Amino acid sequence: MSKNSTWCSRVSDDVNCPKCNEKKVVKNGRTKNYKQQYYCKMCCHRFIESYTNQAYKLNTNKKIIQLTKEGLGIRSTARILNISTTTLLKRIVSIASSITKPIISKGKTYEVDELCTYIRHKKNYIWLVYALEKNSKKVVSFNVGKRTNKTLNRVLETLKLSDAKKIFTDRLKNYRYLIEEKLHSVKRFGTNHIERKNLTLRTHLKRLNRRTICFSKSLVVFTAVLKIYFWT
Ligand SMILES: [Zn+2]
Structure with missing residues (x-):
């Protein structure tokens, strides 16, 4: 997903960025497998909550x-x-x-x-x-x-x-x-x-x-x- 795409702006309460540990995390659509994807506004890291692919x-x-x-x-x-x-x-x-x-x-x-x-x-x-x-x-x-x-x-x-x-x-x-x-x-x-x-x-x-x-x-x-x- 490109950086310019629209994302829900609600900042999550319970998800911390795994990379920088900041709380400025927003939802960023779903992956191919319908997993919720997140986006960190601080370090631009994209992640999902649990990875099947180790x-x-x-x-x-x-x-x-x-x-x-x-x-x-x-x-x-x-x-x-x-x-x-x-x-x-x-x-x-x-x-x-x-x-x-x-x-x-x-x-x-x-x-x-x-x-x-x-x-x-x-x-x-x-x-x-x-x-x-x-x-x-x-x-x-x-x-x-x-x-x-x-x-x-x-x-x-x-x-x-x-x-x-x-x-x-x-x-x-x-x-x-x-x-x-x-x-x-x-x-x-x-x-x-x-x-x-x-x-x-x-x-x-x-x-x-x-x-x-x-x-x-x-x-x-x-x-x-x-x-x-x-x-x-
Ligand atoms: Zn981050």
Whole structure:
């Protein structure tokens, strides 16, 4: 219904807007299924009192983010939220598209690591490459793709652009060609403390990518899930 359509101007006594919790709610006609629709004059939110379609509930997206971060798979998340897997996949992709990359501050030290995994079947190998800022342990950049230098380089380029002070990697040969010698170090974990942090992340990532890949079968969804996991 368009904003200009006429609506009954009687302000409801007992309905609060679920979005802004204001009382300036007016009736706004009926839905296709003859449910009373309401309109909030404060925040322009349209809603009905009880949703049959669970996906339209306001906090559904919040719950999707929460469950995804816990490492739950697509099917279990859909089951818990009582929505279809198709809707869930669409939602995950749309949530992820609104997440912006973190701004990388200059002159920091990073750790770059790659995880090998597969999509669809076991012969279809891909890499998940990610960069951790050493102090904050935050993932500042990641990329998913074929096991080529190009996939590695996407992540390395963003680090170079932010004037990385030092980049730590494992002994994978590819890095030697991609990173300047004075920036590069293969001596990985200085202390046990950092090693421990990395382990937690890697364990979690492995579980995450195993589960999502089983069900999503696509790079788009996998990338979206990672975006939610890292940056929300
Ligand atoms: Zn409102």
